[in-house]
Amino acid sequence: MKIYKYGDNVDTDVIIPARYLNAPDEKSLASHCMEDIDAGFASTVNEGDIVIGGANFGCGSSREHAPLAIKACGVKCVIAKSFARIFYRNAINIGFPILECPQAVDGISAEDQVSVDFRTGVIIDETTGERFQAAPFPEFVNGIIEHGGLLKSLKARGVAK
Amino acid sequence: MGMTMTQKILARSAGLAQVEAGQLIEGKLDLVLGNDITTPVAITEFEKAGLSSVFDQNKIAIVLDHSTPCKDIKSAQLCAACREFAKKHAITHFYDVGQMGIEHALLPEKGLAAPGEVIIGADSHTCTYGALGAFSTGVGSTDMAAGMATGLAWFKVPSAIKVNLVGRLGQYLSGKDVILHLIGLIGVDGALYQSLEFAGEGVASLEMDDRFTICNMAIEAGAKNGIFPVDDKTMDYLRGRVSRPWQAVEADPDAEYTSKVTIDLSALRPTVAFPHLPSNTKTIDEAAGKPIQQVVIGSCTNGRLKDLREAAAILRGRKVADGVRCIVIPATQQIYLDAIAEGLVADFIHAGAVVSTPTCGPCLGGHMGVLSDNEWAISTTNRNFVGRMGPTSSMIILASPAVAAASAVTGVVTDPAKV
Numbered sequence: 001m002k003i004y005k006y007g008d009n010v011d012t013d014v015i016i017p018a019r020y021l022n023a024p025d026e027k028s029l030a031s032h033c034m035e036d037i038d039a040g041f042a043s044t045v046n047e048g049d050i051v052i053g054g055a056n057f058g059c060g061s062s063r064e065h066a067p068l069a070i071k072a073c074g075v076k077c078v079i080a081k082s083f084a085r086i087f088y089r090n091a092i093n094i095g096f097p098i099l100e101c102p103q104a105v106d107g108i109s110a111e112d113q114v115s116v117d118f119r120t121g122v123i124i125d126e127t128t129g130e131r132f133q134a135a136p137f138p139e140f141v142n143g144i145i146e147h148g149g150l151l152k153s154l155k156a157r158g159v160a161k
Numbered sequence: 162m163g164m165t166m167t168q169k170i171l172a173r174s175a176g177l178a179q180v181e182a183g184q185l186i187e188g189k190l191d192l193v194l195g196n197d198i199t200t201p202v203a204i205t206e207f208e209k210a211g212l213s214s215v216f217d218q219n220k221i222a223i224v225l226d227h228s229t230p231c232k233d234i235k236s237a238q239l240c241a242a243c244r245e246f247a248k249k250h251a252i253t254h255f256y257d258v259g260q261m262g263i264e265h266a267l268l269p270e271k272g273l274a275a276p277g278e279v280i281i282g283a284d285s286h287t288c289t290y291g292a293l294g295a296f297s298t299g300v301g302s303t304d305m306a307a308g309m310a311t312g313l314a315w316f317k318v319p320s321a322i323k324v325n326l327v328g329r330l331g332q333y334l335s336g337k338d339v340i341l342h343l344i345g346l347i348g349v350d351g352a353l354y355q356s357l358e359f360a361g362e363g364v365a366s367l368e369m370d371d372r373f374t375i376c377n378m379a380i381e382a383g384a385k386n387g388i389f390p391v392d393d394k395t396m397d398y399l400r401g402r403v404s405r406p407w408q409a410v411e412a413d414p415d416a417e418y419t420s421k422v423t424i425d426l427s428a429l430r431p432t433v434a435f436p437h438l439p440s441n442t443k444t445i446d447e448a449a450g451k452p453i454q455q456v457v458i459g460s461c462t463n464g465r466l467k468d469l470r471e472a473a474a475i476l477r478g479r480k481v482a483d484g485v486r487c488i489v490i491p492a493t494q495q496i497y498l499d500a501i502a503e504g505l506v507a508d509f510i511h512a513g514a515v516v517s518t519p520t521c522g523p524c525l526g527g528h529m530g531v532l533s534d535n536e537w538a539i540s541t542t543n544r545n546f547v548g549r550m551g552p553t554s555s556m557i558i559l560a561s562p563a564v565a566a567a568s569a570v571t572g573v574v575t576d577p578a579k580v
Contacts, residue, residue: 011544011546022228050254062199094303
């Protein structure tokens, strides 16, 4: 696996520029993911890679196309110091794992091998042996993630028909 | 313990007597909004999940405003999907070309937002309706799909920052200067996961259009919502627009705030934000002189009648500078008609500006004013991120309508008092 590491305030306009929002299918979104901040991302990213961001990751537009694009690239999860709130709820709602952990962001280098346990929120830098604990999700949110997204969890609860 | 305005509205929507910051609740929705970019994704999710009906056809608004009138085949297909869904589910508040305006100007104008209501929209600038004392916030397409099906949304109850406004704005200053100044003070994540609650004696002097602009950009400070108290100006605005019953809330006197910020409106200078963050603010005195090639006056932030009046007051009898393209976009059909009736549209055209039908177009680099390599624009929109309005080398300065209009006349960033 590879790490793609970015700075603070990675906005949804660079994650998936608006000029590609007219084609919201996963394949198209994935092919332009991160284009305006890292032109090589879409062509080099592989299944299981991890994106690391600084503070306020996913700020800006509410476009769900942003977490969809990252997920469609095969990225395993995003680890950031903090997430912009709409990106945060969009990722949860589509069942895409995100972890808030400032220590891991500072401690992990782009060359390192990293493993993540989503259930416990434990992030291990296999290269250095360092262990980080991400903020755990509240039970309600875990329920959404475990059902594979908001709509599936609402259906399971019998709220949506 | 006392509750903030936002907490009181959320408690009521969840049927609870009391909520506190950090609590997760499920609230009943008064309105669910989507546009031509976010609604198609919501429709896909809605149908993929096998959902059969909407919770209330009168409490859903779909506005085709981003790529319309359609800029290309793919956008036309997205609009067609919205049209088909709206027809199938008999959505009352479906606004197509001819009726549509920029969603966040249109919904308040049509009386679809009222004090104390809970509104989600699959567009980040849905926070605009806080100007009317509503709780409104941006969400994604899956939230929109879930909201359309169930009339419910989950929320983490936010804490709040209290923004105490004192004094009164001077000439050539407006809501845009207030919000840019605030974002410059607290940063683009300064209000992350929190509410911005505006209060203080300075509120009364702000027109509704200024309050809409201020709440519109609460998201640019990371806020979940921005909200104003309900006063006589709010009531005047609602009169003739909203006939259903609504119930305003006030913050408790002992409501807790994580921090308090005071802004003296009398001391503000025209404020702009340089690339590439809305928090990268400068006063006009620091920014003046920077050459620009394009001016955009419009958007959900600044396409209302007061904005157009302020821009026209400067462009009237003057000419847009050589080498500058000035694009004016009234946010709704009604604003467009009012601007024609007041002679503002004639002022713009005589000055050498173009006036467009309502669209979000250039704000997000969609159409109607995309930039070329290394070009600089001054724009009354809300985001100056890398590549927002064109190639990654293009640059955006965010400004008020008065500053944008003054800059159109001179070709450089200009203090409206000096035109």
